Amino acid sequence: MQITKQTKANLDIFQRRKITYTLVFLVLIAVFAGASLVSEFNLLDGVASFPAAMQWIISNLIPDAEAIERIPKILSELMETALVSVAVTVVAAVLAFFFSLLGSNITRVNRVVKRVVRIVAAFFRNVPDVVWAMLLMFSFGQNILTGFFALFFTTFGLLTRAFIETIDEVSSGCVEALDATGANFLQKVFQGILPSSMPGVITWVLYMIETNIRSSTLIGILTATGIGYLFDLYYKRLDFASASLVVLSIVVLVLVIETVSNKVRKVIL
Protein backbone atom coordinates (compact mmCIF):
# COMPACT_ATOMS: atom_id res chain seq x y z
CA MET A 1 0.00 0.00 0.00
CA GLN A 2 1.21 3.39 -0.90
CA ILE A 3 1.20 6.02 1.81
CA THR A 4 0.53 9.35 0.19
CA LYS A 5 1.09 12.73 1.76
CA GLN A 6 -2.62 13.01 2.50
CA THR A 7 -2.86 9.81 4.56
CA LYS A 8 0.33 10.78 6.36
CA ALA A 9 -1.31 14.02 7.42
CA ASN A 10 -4.33 12.03 8.62
CA LEU A 11 -2.10 9.75 10.69
CA ASP A 12 -0.58 12.84 12.21
CA ILE A 13 -4.03 13.90 13.42
CA PHE A 14 -4.41 10.67 15.44
CA GLN A 15 -0.89 11.01 16.76
CA ARG A 16 -1.54 14.60 17.79
CA ARG A 17 -4.80 13.68 19.53
CA LYS A 18 -2.99 11.01 21.57
CA ILE A 19 -0.35 13.54 22.62
CA THR A 20 -3.04 16.08 23.58
CA TYR A 21 -4.88 13.61 25.80
CA THR A 22 -1.66 12.51 27.49
CA LEU A 23 -0.64 16.10 28.15
CA VAL A 24 -4.06 17.02 29.59
CA PHE A 25 -3.88 14.00 31.90
CA LEU A 26 -0.37 14.88 33.11
CA VAL A 27 -1.35 18.50 33.71
CA LEU A 28 -4.36 17.40 35.80
CA ILE A 29 -2.11 15.21 37.97
CA ALA A 30 0.38 18.04 38.38
CA VAL A 31 -2.38 20.49 39.40
CA PHE A 32 -3.73 17.99 41.95
CA ALA A 33 -0.26 17.39 43.41
CA GLY A 34 0.45 21.12 43.56
CA ALA A 35 -2.89 21.93 45.20
CA SER A 36 -2.45 19.13 47.78
CA LEU A 37 0.99 20.42 48.64
CA VAL A 38 -0.19 23.99 49.17
CA SER A 39 -3.31 23.06 51.15
CA GLU A 40 -1.50 20.28 53.04
CA PHE A 41 -4.15 17.79 51.96
CA ASN A 42 -3.10 14.20 52.19
CA LEU A 43 -5.09 11.80 50.08
CA LEU A 44 -4.06 8.76 52.13
CA ASP A 45 -5.05 10.37 55.43
CA GLY A 46 -8.37 11.34 53.90
CA VAL A 47 -9.11 7.80 52.82
CA ALA A 48 -7.86 6.36 56.10
CA SER A 49 -10.22 8.50 58.19
CA PHE A 50 -13.20 7.34 56.16
CA PRO A 51 -14.06 4.18 58.18
CA ALA A 52 -14.07 6.10 61.46
CA ALA A 53 -16.39 8.72 59.96
CA MET A 54 -18.71 6.00 58.71
CA GLN A 55 -18.78 4.43 62.15
CA TRP A 56 -19.74 7.73 63.76
CA ILE A 57 -22.46 8.25 61.21
CA ILE A 58 -23.89 4.79 61.85
CA SER A 59 -23.88 5.16 65.61
CA ASN A 60 -25.26 8.72 65.71
CA LEU A 61 -27.23 9.48 62.58
CA ILE A 62 -29.55 6.50 62.31
CA PRO A 63 -32.99 7.78 63.39
CA ASP A 64 -33.99 6.22 66.70
CA ALA A 65 -37.44 5.69 68.29
CA GLU A 66 -37.41 9.18 69.76
CA ALA A 67 -36.73 10.67 66.34
CA ILE A 68 -39.53 8.66 64.77
CA GLU A 69 -41.98 10.26 67.21
CA ARG A 70 -41.08 13.64 65.73
CA ILE A 71 -42.21 12.67 62.23
CA PRO A 72 -45.55 14.58 62.33
CA LYS A 73 -43.77 17.75 63.37
CA ILE A 74 -41.11 17.29 60.68
CA LEU A 75 -43.69 16.60 58.00
CA SER A 76 -45.69 19.71 58.78
CA GLU A 77 -42.56 21.90 58.57
CA LEU A 78 -41.48 20.09 55.41
CA MET A 79 -44.87 20.81 53.88
CA GLU A 80 -44.56 24.50 54.67
CA THR A 81 -41.08 24.65 53.15
CA ALA A 82 -42.19 22.84 50.02
CA LEU A 83 -45.21 25.09 49.53
CA VAL A 84 -43.15 28.24 50.01
CA SER A 85 -40.67 26.94 47.40
CA VAL A 86 -43.45 26.28 44.91
CA ALA A 87 -45.02 29.68 45.56
CA VAL A 88 -41.69 31.48 45.17
CA THR A 89 -40.85 29.67 41.96
CA VAL A 90 -44.23 30.27 40.33
CA VAL A 91 -44.32 33.98 41.18
CA ALA A 92 -40.71 34.43 40.08
CA ALA A 93 -41.35 32.49 36.86
CA VAL A 94 -44.28 34.66 35.79
CA LEU A 95 -42.36 37.88 36.40
CA ALA A 96 -39.17 36.47 34.89
CA PHE A 97 -41.00 35.49 31.70
CA PHE A 98 -42.19 39.03 31.01
CA PHE A 99 -38.85 40.46 32.09
CA SER A 100 -36.99 38.08 29.77
CA LEU A 101 -39.05 39.31 26.81
CA LEU A 102 -37.24 42.63 27.22
CA GLY A 103 -33.88 40.86 27.27
CA SER A 104 -34.37 38.50 24.34
CA ASN A 105 -32.85 39.37 20.99
CA ILE A 106 -36.13 38.60 19.27
CA THR A 107 -38.55 40.67 21.32
CA ARG A 108 -36.29 43.29 22.85
CA VAL A 109 -37.41 46.94 22.87
CA ASN A 110 -33.92 48.22 22.15
CA ARG A 111 -30.27 47.42 22.77
CA VAL A 112 -29.97 49.47 25.98
CA VAL A 113 -32.97 47.86 27.66
CA LYS A 114 -31.66 44.44 26.65
CA ARG A 115 -28.28 45.10 28.30
CA VAL A 116 -29.92 46.49 31.44
CA VAL A 117 -32.20 43.43 31.73
CA ARG A 118 -29.25 41.07 31.36
CA ILE A 119 -27.17 42.94 33.93
CA VAL A 120 -30.05 43.04 36.44
CA ALA A 121 -30.66 39.31 35.94
CA ALA A 122 -26.96 38.54 36.36
CA PHE A 123 -26.86 40.59 39.57
CA PHE A 124 -29.83 38.81 41.17
CA ARG A 125 -28.54 35.45 40.05
CA ASN A 126 -24.96 35.81 41.15
CA VAL A 127 -25.62 36.96 44.71
CA PRO A 128 -26.08 33.61 46.52
CA ASP A 129 -29.48 33.14 48.15
CA VAL A 130 -27.87 32.73 51.56
CA VAL A 131 -26.30 36.17 51.19
CA TRP A 132 -29.68 37.59 50.13
CA ALA A 133 -31.18 36.04 53.25
CA MET A 134 -28.55 37.59 55.50
CA LEU A 135 -29.04 41.01 53.91
CA LEU A 136 -32.83 40.83 54.01
CA MET A 137 -32.76 39.85 57.67
CA PHE A 138 -32.05 43.48 58.44
CA SER A 139 -35.33 44.58 56.90
CA PHE A 140 -37.64 41.67 57.63
CA GLY A 141 -36.05 40.02 60.65
CA GLN A 142 -36.29 36.28 61.26
CA ASN A 143 -39.43 35.88 59.24
CA ILE A 144 -40.70 33.66 56.51
CA LEU A 145 -40.78 36.71 54.20
CA THR A 146 -37.00 36.93 54.41
CA GLY A 147 -36.67 33.41 53.09
CA PHE A 148 -39.33 34.07 50.48
CA PHE A 149 -37.56 37.10 49.04
CA ALA A 150 -34.09 35.55 49.27
CA LEU A 151 -35.27 32.63 47.15
CA PHE A 152 -37.31 34.93 44.95
CA PHE A 153 -34.35 37.08 43.93
CA THR A 154 -32.05 34.24 42.88
CA THR A 155 -34.88 32.34 41.20
CA PHE A 156 -35.96 35.46 39.34
CA GLY A 157 -32.40 36.12 38.16
CA LEU A 158 -31.77 32.56 37.07
CA LEU A 159 -35.12 32.06 35.35
CA THR A 160 -34.83 35.37 33.48
CA ARG A 161 -31.53 34.24 32.08
CA ALA A 162 -32.85 30.76 31.24
CA PHE A 163 -36.03 32.11 29.62
CA ILE A 164 -34.04 34.56 27.47
CA GLU A 165 -32.09 31.63 26.07
CA THR A 166 -35.24 29.53 25.59
CA ILE A 167 -37.04 32.35 23.77
CA ASP A 168 -34.03 33.11 21.56
CA GLU A 169 -33.71 29.44 20.68
CA VAL A 170 -37.26 28.48 19.81
CA SER A 171 -39.17 31.44 18.54
CA SER A 172 -37.26 33.39 15.89
CA GLY A 173 -39.09 31.68 13.02
CA CYS A 174 -42.64 32.00 14.26
CA VAL A 175 -42.12 35.57 15.47
CA GLU A 176 -40.98 36.52 11.97
CA ALA A 177 -44.06 34.87 10.50
CA LEU A 178 -46.41 36.57 12.97
CA ASP A 179 -44.69 39.90 12.26
CA ALA A 180 -45.49 39.35 8.61
CA THR A 181 -49.21 38.86 9.38
CA GLY A 182 -49.28 42.25 11.12
CA ALA A 183 -49.65 40.84 14.65
CA ASN A 184 -48.70 43.23 17.46
CA PHE A 185 -46.35 42.62 20.37
CA LEU A 186 -48.75 40.97 22.83
CA GLN A 187 -50.33 38.84 20.10
CA LYS A 188 -46.86 37.59 19.13
CA VAL A 189 -46.05 36.80 22.76
CA PHE A 190 -49.22 34.84 23.46
CA GLN A 191 -49.76 33.19 20.07
CA GLY A 192 -46.13 32.51 19.13
CA ILE A 193 -43.53 32.80 21.86
CA LEU A 194 -45.48 31.33 24.76
CA PRO A 195 -46.58 28.10 23.03
CA SER A 196 -43.15 27.60 21.44
CA SER A 197 -41.15 28.11 24.60
CA MET A 198 -43.55 26.23 26.90
CA PRO A 199 -41.49 22.99 27.12
CA GLY A 200 -38.35 24.90 28.09
CA VAL A 201 -40.22 27.11 30.54
CA ILE A 202 -41.86 24.17 32.31
CA THR A 203 -38.60 22.22 32.52
CA TRP A 204 -36.87 25.19 34.12
CA VAL A 205 -39.70 25.89 36.57
CA LEU A 206 -39.76 22.27 37.78
CA TYR A 207 -36.00 22.27 38.15
CA MET A 208 -36.13 25.50 40.16
CA ILE A 209 -38.79 24.08 42.50
CA GLU A 210 -36.45 21.20 43.32
CA THR A 211 -33.48 23.53 43.77
CA ASN A 212 -35.47 25.89 45.97
CA ILE A 213 -36.56 23.12 48.35
CA ARG A 214 -32.89 22.28 48.89
CA SER A 215 -31.90 25.92 49.28
CA SER A 216 -34.78 26.76 51.60
CA THR A 217 -33.39 24.28 54.13
CA LEU A 218 -30.20 26.30 54.38
CA ILE A 219 -32.02 29.62 54.41
CA GLY A 220 -34.40 28.29 57.07
CA ILE A 221 -31.41 27.79 59.37
CA LEU A 222 -30.64 31.50 59.07
CA THR A 223 -34.16 32.82 59.28
CA ALA A 224 -35.41 30.32 61.86
CA THR A 225 -38.30 29.15 59.73
CA GLY A 226 -39.44 25.94 58.10
CA ILE A 227 -37.55 22.70 57.94
CA GLY A 228 -34.19 24.45 58.22
CA TYR A 229 -35.13 25.76 61.65
CA LEU A 230 -36.06 22.29 62.80
CA PHE A 231 -32.76 20.89 61.59
CA ASP A 232 -30.86 23.66 63.36
CA LEU A 233 -32.80 23.05 66.56
CA TYR A 234 -32.12 19.31 66.70
CA TYR A 235 -28.52 19.77 65.64
CA LYS A 236 -27.80 22.27 68.40
CA ARG A 237 -29.47 20.00 70.97
CA LEU A 238 -27.01 17.33 69.78
CA ASP A 239 -30.05 15.27 68.83
CA PHE A 240 -28.28 13.98 65.73
CA ALA A 241 -30.74 11.17 65.15
CA SER A 242 -33.62 13.61 64.66
CA ALA A 243 -31.47 15.98 62.63
CA SER A 244 -30.56 13.20 60.24
CA LEU A 245 -34.21 12.25 59.97
CA VAL A 246 -34.88 15.83 58.82
CA VAL A 247 -32.19 15.48 56.15
CA LEU A 248 -33.58 12.13 55.03
CA SER A 249 -37.07 13.58 54.78
CA ILE A 250 -35.76 16.38 52.55
CA VAL A 251 -34.04 13.85 50.30
CA VAL A 252 -37.24 11.82 50.04
CA LEU A 253 -39.27 14.96 49.26
CA VAL A 254 -36.88 16.04 46.50
CA LEU A 255 -36.98 12.54 45.01
CA VAL A 256 -40.79 12.55 45.10
CA ILE A 257 -40.89 15.97 43.41
CA GLU A 258 -38.41 14.82 40.81
CA THR A 259 -40.57 11.80 39.99
CA VAL A 260 -43.72 13.89 39.83
CA SER A 261 -42.09 16.54 37.64
CA ASN A 262 -40.82 13.89 35.24
CA LYS A 263 -44.37 12.56 34.93
CA VAL A 264 -45.74 16.08 34.43
CA ARG A 265 -43.14 16.81 31.77
CA LYS A 266 -43.99 13.63 29.88
CA VAL A 267 -47.71 14.44 29.88
CA ILE A 268 -47.30 18.08 28.82
CA LEU A 269 -44.54 17.84 26.21
Add this chain to the structure above:
Amino acid sequence: MALLTFQHVSKTYDNVTKALQDVSFSIEEGEFVSIIGPSGAGKSTLLRCVNRLVDASQGAIFFDGQNVTTADKKQLREIRIKTAMIFQHYNLVDRLSVVENVLHGRLGQKSTLSGVVGQYTEEEKAEAFRILAEMGLAETAYKRCDELSGGQKQRVGIARALMQHPKLILCDEPIASLDPKSSKVIMDHLKAINQNQKITCLVNLHQVDVAMKYSERIIGVTAGRIVYDGPTANLTQDVIHEIYQSSEHDLITDVQGA
Protein backbone atom coordinates in the same frame (compact mmCIF):
# COMPACT_ATOMS: atom_id res chain seq x y z
CA MET B 1 -50.49 52.21 -11.21
CA ALA B 2 -48.09 49.47 -10.24
CA LEU B 3 -48.87 47.43 -7.11
CA LEU B 4 -45.29 47.44 -5.88
CA THR B 5 -42.48 49.84 -6.78
CA PHE B 6 -38.86 49.88 -5.66
CA GLN B 7 -37.05 53.18 -6.29
CA HIS B 8 -33.27 53.08 -5.93
CA VAL B 9 -33.44 50.90 -2.84
CA SER B 10 -30.20 50.04 -1.04
CA LYS B 11 -29.65 48.07 2.12
CA THR B 12 -26.42 47.95 4.08
CA TYR B 13 -26.04 45.69 7.12
CA ASP B 14 -23.92 47.07 9.98
CA ASN B 15 -22.55 49.76 7.63
CA VAL B 16 -20.43 47.14 5.90
CA THR B 17 -22.28 44.38 4.05
CA LYS B 18 -24.06 45.71 0.99
CA ALA B 19 -27.07 43.45 0.57
CA LEU B 20 -28.92 45.61 -1.95
CA GLN B 21 -27.51 48.34 -4.18
CA ASP B 22 -29.70 50.76 -6.10
CA VAL B 23 -32.52 48.30 -6.80
CA SER B 24 -35.42 49.61 -8.90
CA PHE B 25 -38.34 47.71 -10.40
CA SER B 26 -42.10 47.65 -10.30
CA ILE B 27 -44.67 44.88 -10.32
CA GLU B 28 -48.22 45.11 -11.68
CA GLU B 29 -51.20 43.58 -9.96
CA GLY B 30 -51.70 39.90 -10.86
CA GLU B 31 -48.13 39.20 -11.97
CA PHE B 32 -46.20 36.07 -11.01
CA VAL B 33 -42.56 37.11 -10.70
CA SER B 34 -39.61 34.94 -9.70
CA ILE B 35 -36.37 36.29 -8.29
CA ILE B 36 -33.33 34.12 -8.95
CA GLY B 37 -29.70 34.54 -8.04
CA PRO B 38 -26.87 32.95 -6.06
CA SER B 39 -27.05 32.43 -2.29
CA GLY B 40 -26.27 35.65 -0.49
CA ALA B 41 -27.15 37.81 -3.48
CA GLY B 42 -29.76 39.70 -1.46
CA LYS B 43 -32.96 37.95 -2.58
CA SER B 44 -34.26 37.43 0.96
CA THR B 45 -33.37 40.99 1.94
CA LEU B 46 -35.22 42.31 -1.10
CA LEU B 47 -38.35 40.38 -0.19
CA ARG B 48 -38.22 41.44 3.46
CA CYS B 49 -37.92 45.11 2.53
CA VAL B 50 -41.45 44.93 1.12
CA ASN B 51 -43.09 44.29 4.51
CA ARG B 52 -40.33 45.94 6.52
CA LEU B 53 -39.10 42.79 8.26
CA VAL B 54 -35.92 44.49 7.08
CA ASP B 55 -35.67 48.27 6.86
CA ALA B 56 -34.20 49.61 3.63
CA SER B 57 -31.24 51.96 4.17
CA GLN B 58 -31.89 54.17 1.15
CA GLY B 59 -34.51 54.65 -1.52
CA ALA B 60 -38.28 54.40 -1.46
CA ILE B 61 -40.72 51.49 -1.70
CA PHE B 62 -44.36 51.99 -2.63
CA PHE B 63 -46.99 49.31 -2.14
CA ASP B 64 -50.61 49.74 -3.18
CA GLY B 65 -50.32 53.53 -3.09
CA GLN B 66 -48.67 53.63 0.33
CA ASN B 67 -45.08 54.62 1.03
CA VAL B 68 -43.64 51.60 2.86
CA THR B 69 -40.36 53.17 3.92
CA THR B 70 -41.99 56.07 5.80
CA ALA B 71 -45.05 54.20 7.11
CA ASP B 72 -45.83 54.63 10.80
CA LYS B 73 -46.84 51.74 13.06
CA LYS B 74 -50.49 51.76 12.03
CA GLN B 75 -49.78 52.08 8.31
CA LEU B 76 -47.17 49.34 8.54
CA ARG B 77 -49.78 47.04 10.07
CA GLU B 78 -52.09 47.77 7.11
CA ILE B 79 -49.27 47.03 4.67
CA ARG B 80 -48.41 43.76 6.43
CA ILE B 81 -52.04 42.66 6.37
CA LYS B 82 -52.06 43.12 2.59
CA THR B 83 -48.74 41.29 2.05
CA ALA B 84 -48.63 37.71 3.26
CA MET B 85 -45.38 35.77 3.49
CA ILE B 86 -44.31 32.15 3.03
CA PHE B 87 -40.98 30.92 4.38
CA GLN B 88 -38.42 28.27 3.50
CA HIS B 89 -38.63 26.78 6.98
CA TYR B 90 -42.43 27.29 7.12
CA ASN B 91 -42.14 29.28 10.40
CA LEU B 92 -45.25 27.76 11.95
CA VAL B 93 -45.86 27.57 15.68
CA ASP B 94 -45.08 23.87 15.87
CA ARG B 95 -46.80 23.16 19.16
CA LEU B 96 -50.15 24.60 18.10
CA SER B 97 -52.70 22.83 15.93
CA VAL B 98 -52.88 23.28 12.17
CA VAL B 99 -56.10 25.29 12.26
CA GLU B 100 -54.74 27.62 14.95
CA ASN B 101 -51.75 28.33 12.74
CA VAL B 102 -54.02 29.08 9.80
CA LEU B 103 -56.07 31.46 11.97
CA HIS B 104 -52.86 33.33 12.82
CA GLY B 105 -53.32 34.90 9.41
CA ARG B 106 -56.12 36.99 10.94
CA LEU B 107 -54.06 38.34 13.85
CA GLY B 108 -53.21 41.60 12.12
CA GLN B 109 -56.90 42.35 11.73
CA LYS B 110 -57.95 41.53 15.29
CA SER B 111 -58.00 43.52 18.50
CA THR B 112 -55.07 42.89 20.82
CA LEU B 113 -57.18 41.09 23.41
CA SER B 114 -58.98 38.69 21.09
CA GLY B 115 -55.66 37.96 19.36
CA VAL B 116 -53.96 37.26 22.69
CA VAL B 117 -56.59 34.79 23.88
CA GLY B 118 -57.13 33.30 20.41
CA GLN B 119 -60.79 34.30 20.07
CA TYR B 120 -61.91 33.96 16.45
CA THR B 121 -65.36 34.45 14.93
CA GLU B 122 -67.33 31.52 13.53
CA GLU B 123 -66.90 32.94 10.00
CA GLU B 124 -63.13 33.05 10.43
CA LYS B 125 -63.07 29.47 11.67
CA ALA B 126 -65.30 28.31 8.82
CA GLU B 127 -63.02 30.03 6.33
CA ALA B 128 -59.92 28.44 7.88
CA PHE B 129 -61.46 24.99 7.44
CA ARG B 130 -62.51 25.80 3.87
CA ILE B 131 -58.98 26.92 2.94
CA LEU B 132 -57.50 23.84 4.62
CA ALA B 133 -59.83 21.65 2.59
CA GLU B 134 -58.70 23.41 -0.60
CA MET B 135 -55.11 22.69 0.39
CA GLY B 136 -55.99 19.02 0.89
CA LEU B 137 -55.42 19.27 4.63
CA ALA B 138 -58.98 18.83 5.92
CA GLU B 139 -57.97 15.69 7.82
CA THR B 140 -55.05 17.31 9.63
CA ALA B 141 -56.86 20.40 10.98
CA TYR B 142 -56.65 19.32 14.62
CA LYS B 143 -53.17 17.78 14.46
CA ARG B 144 -50.19 19.51 15.97
CA CYS B 145 -47.96 21.07 13.32
CA ASP B 146 -44.88 19.12 14.38
CA GLU B 147 -46.65 15.93 13.27
CA LEU B 148 -46.82 17.09 9.65
CA SER B 149 -44.42 16.45 6.77
CA GLY B 150 -42.52 19.31 5.15
CA GLY B 151 -44.87 19.54 2.20
CA GLN B 152 -47.91 19.62 4.49
CA LYS B 153 -46.31 22.31 6.65
CA GLN B 154 -45.72 24.50 3.64
CA ARG B 155 -49.37 24.07 2.62
CA VAL B 156 -50.34 25.25 6.12
CA GLY B 157 -48.04 28.23 5.46
CA ILE B 158 -49.96 28.99 2.27
CA ALA B 159 -53.29 28.58 4.07
CA ARG B 160 -52.13 31.06 6.73
CA ALA B 161 -51.16 33.48 3.97
CA LEU B 162 -54.54 33.14 2.24
CA MET B 163 -56.32 33.73 5.54
CA GLN B 164 -54.97 37.29 5.42
CA HIS B 165 -56.78 38.02 2.11
CA PRO B 166 -53.54 39.51 0.81
CA LYS B 167 -52.95 41.45 -2.39
CA LEU B 168 -49.40 40.18 -2.61
CA ILE B 169 -47.78 36.95 -1.41
CA LEU B 170 -44.04 37.04 -0.76
CA CYS B 171 -42.47 33.58 -0.99
CA ASP B 172 -38.96 33.18 0.39
CA GLU B 173 -37.52 29.95 -1.06
CA PRO B 174 -40.86 28.13 -0.63
CA ILE B 175 -39.58 24.81 -2.00
CA ALA B 176 -35.90 24.84 -0.99
CA SER B 177 -36.45 22.25 1.79
CA LEU B 178 -38.90 20.04 -0.09
CA ASP B 179 -38.66 16.96 -2.29
CA PRO B 180 -39.51 17.31 -6.00
CA LYS B 181 -43.04 15.96 -5.63
CA SER B 182 -44.01 18.24 -2.72
CA SER B 183 -42.29 21.09 -4.55
CA LYS B 184 -44.59 20.63 -7.51
CA VAL B 185 -47.66 20.58 -5.26
CA ILE B 186 -46.60 23.83 -3.61
CA MET B 187 -45.75 25.59 -6.88
CA ASP B 188 -49.03 24.42 -8.45
CA HIS B 189 -50.94 25.85 -5.48
CA LEU B 190 -49.15 29.16 -5.79
CA LYS B 191 -49.82 29.30 -9.51
CA ALA B 192 -53.51 28.47 -8.95
CA ILE B 193 -53.84 31.17 -6.31
CA ASN B 194 -52.23 33.63 -8.69
CA GLN B 195 -54.54 32.75 -11.57
CA ASN B 196 -57.84 32.14 -9.80
CA GLN B 197 -57.71 34.74 -7.04
CA LYS B 198 -55.56 37.27 -8.92
CA ILE B 199 -53.14 37.50 -5.98
CA THR B 200 -49.75 38.82 -7.05
CA CYS B 201 -46.84 36.47 -6.27
CA LEU B 202 -43.21 37.43 -5.76
CA VAL B 203 -41.16 34.28 -5.33
CA ASN B 204 -37.49 33.77 -4.43
CA LEU B 205 -36.22 30.60 -6.08
CA HIS B 206 -33.01 28.62 -6.30
CA GLN B 207 -34.27 26.42 -9.11
CA VAL B 208 -33.91 28.22 -12.44
CA ASP B 209 -35.98 25.60 -14.29
CA VAL B 210 -38.85 25.97 -11.81
CA ALA B 211 -38.71 29.75 -12.11
CA MET B 212 -38.86 29.49 -15.92
CA LYS B 213 -41.73 27.02 -15.85
CA TYR B 214 -44.02 28.91 -13.46
CA SER B 215 -43.37 32.62 -13.93
CA GLU B 216 -43.95 35.01 -16.80
CA ARG B 217 -41.28 37.37 -15.60
CA ILE B 218 -37.93 36.81 -13.91
CA ILE B 219 -35.70 39.16 -11.96
CA GLY B 220 -32.06 38.11 -11.68
CA VAL B 221 -30.09 39.41 -8.70
CA THR B 222 -26.32 39.25 -8.27
CA ALA B 223 -24.36 40.83 -5.42
CA GLY B 224 -27.25 43.10 -4.48
CA ARG B 225 -27.91 44.41 -7.99
CA ILE B 226 -30.57 43.56 -10.53
CA VAL B 227 -28.78 42.20 -13.58
CA TYR B 228 -31.84 40.93 -15.44
CA ASP B 229 -35.49 41.94 -15.39
CA GLY B 230 -37.69 40.73 -18.20
CA PRO B 231 -39.93 38.04 -19.60
CA THR B 232 -38.99 34.42 -19.05
CA ALA B 233 -38.68 33.85 -22.79
CA ASN B 234 -35.69 36.21 -23.02
CA LEU B 235 -33.75 34.46 -20.27
CA THR B 236 -30.97 32.89 -22.32
CA GLN B 237 -28.15 30.63 -21.11
CA ASP B 238 -25.79 33.61 -21.29
CA VAL B 239 -28.01 35.68 -19.02
CA ILE B 240 -28.29 32.82 -16.53
CA HIS B 241 -24.51 32.53 -16.43
CA GLU B 242 -24.26 36.28 -15.86
CA ILE B 243 -26.70 36.06 -12.95
CA TYR B 244 -24.80 33.20 -11.31
CA GLN B 245 -21.36 34.56 -12.29
CA SER B 246 -20.58 31.20 -13.78
CA SER B 247 -19.12 29.89 -16.99
CA GLU B 248 -20.46 27.11 -19.18
CA HIS B 249 -20.96 23.64 -17.56
CA ASP B 250 -20.66 25.12 -14.06
CA LEU B 251 -24.38 24.93 -13.29
CA ILE B 252 -26.57 21.93 -12.51
CA THR B 253 -29.00 23.13 -15.19
CA ASP B 254 -26.23 22.77 -17.79
CA VAL B 255 -26.19 19.03 -17.23
CA GLN B 256 -29.64 18.60 -18.73
CA GLY B 257 -29.05 21.24 -21.37
CA ALA B 258 -25.86 19.73 -22.76
